Amino acid sequence: MQTKNEKVIQANQLTKRFGDFTAVDQITFDVNKGEIFGFLGANGAGKTTAMRMLCGLSLPTSGTGRVAGFDVYKENEKIKKNIGYMSQKFSLYEDLTVKENIRFYAGIYGKSDKFIKEKTQSILKQLHMENEADKLVKALPLGWRQKLAFSVAIFHEPQIVFLDEPTGGVDPVTRREFWNMIYQAAATGITVFVTTHYMDEAEYCNRVSIMVDGRIDALDNPSQLKKRFDVSSMDEVFLKLARQATRSE
Template identity: 80%
Template sequence: MTDEKVITAKALTKKFADFIAVNAISFEVSKGEIFGFLGANGAGKTTAMRMLCGLSLPTSGEATVAGFDVYKESEKIKKNIGYMSQKFSLYEDLTVKENMRFYGGIYGLTEKRIKEKSQQVLADLHMEAEQNKLVKSLPLGWKQKLAFSVAIFHEPAIVFLDEPTGGVDPVTRREFWEMIYQAAQNGTTVFVTTHYMDEAEYCNRVSIMVDGRIEALDTPTNLKKQFNTASMDEVFLQLARKAVRQAD
């Protein structure tokens, strides 16, 4: 982890009509960091992440991702990030290999690179036998791991993960986090939203959003100290109970 900032946000805000989904959030993420983005349902995590990825235009405030401005240079940002949405993002009617080929191709990887990288990913996931199977035939945990591998297939500077472990079993979650660590070690910055407080412990720093605002931002250890509790669970509950907004 270096001091180079790859994501900066200053008073970033998103309004939908008279509803303020994200209310003037400010934070910085360093290169190689695993940054946890926590919050109850409807707290505004996904909206904030979508603004950073160039999927949603901010109402006001400033933000840069990989050194590019979110307003004017969103297409440049897109070259440098990977994204894994809550909704499953691979093509179910394509095979494992075809999905890798497609996403590699549209990020401009050469044929040779796509082949090499595909072999490597298949080996890492122990999925060589499944490479020609349709994605829809795979179990959910495998799909999620594959989706993550495809999101970082083009080796982006930053990868955004929106609740990547929703609905998968504890063993797979563990494996998934090992993959995240691996990516971070290779220099990829990981920006991840989650509901699971044990996962929050794995992050270098976490921010907790309540009603569109960032209410706390620090390392898990410091947060526990600050709120005088033994677990991240307690930290989260103390903050989230203050929420007025109804979960969606």
């Protein structure tokens, strides 16, 4: 469902400085509608700062950017309404039940009670979690939690979903089930912007960018990247690039 000409993220020379430290250094790239875009980089390369700017949480120092059709300087509230976000570190409220979490997030995005009620049922069914609806989230295994968190992040049908290391610590079977959900979301036209430390997951992306010292040093589909660096795996591509880094976190 990837449509080449519709850009949902456009970053041009996007830069963020903290004092004399340039966390993100003139990054320029586009992401297409329905694309699964892998955003890789070593710890400290500037991924989180870049993501915060794209999510409307942090104003750039210079450069331009549009996300979901809105300007990253002037329309960040509109950006927030049109994106979804989940991370490994924080995704759901552990002391709320499964249903309460869905209700809470959907309510924040202003969805109607009717919409929430209907969609909650279909999501619980899809996740095979009908029996867990009234259980506290903290009682669920991590893998279930992360799959639920992803469903919650796209509940309001955003144009783009940002996933920050969504599969860290998750078992290999659940990790694959999670990627299955990503594929399905992308097939409905949701653009997926994802970071990961698992290099096999980089292979599942349509295109991958690799950040080094605040710059995007490579951006292409996985097979082109491997060809360009003359290696057989994304792991080696990543190591070759990340080892050139001069700054540490």
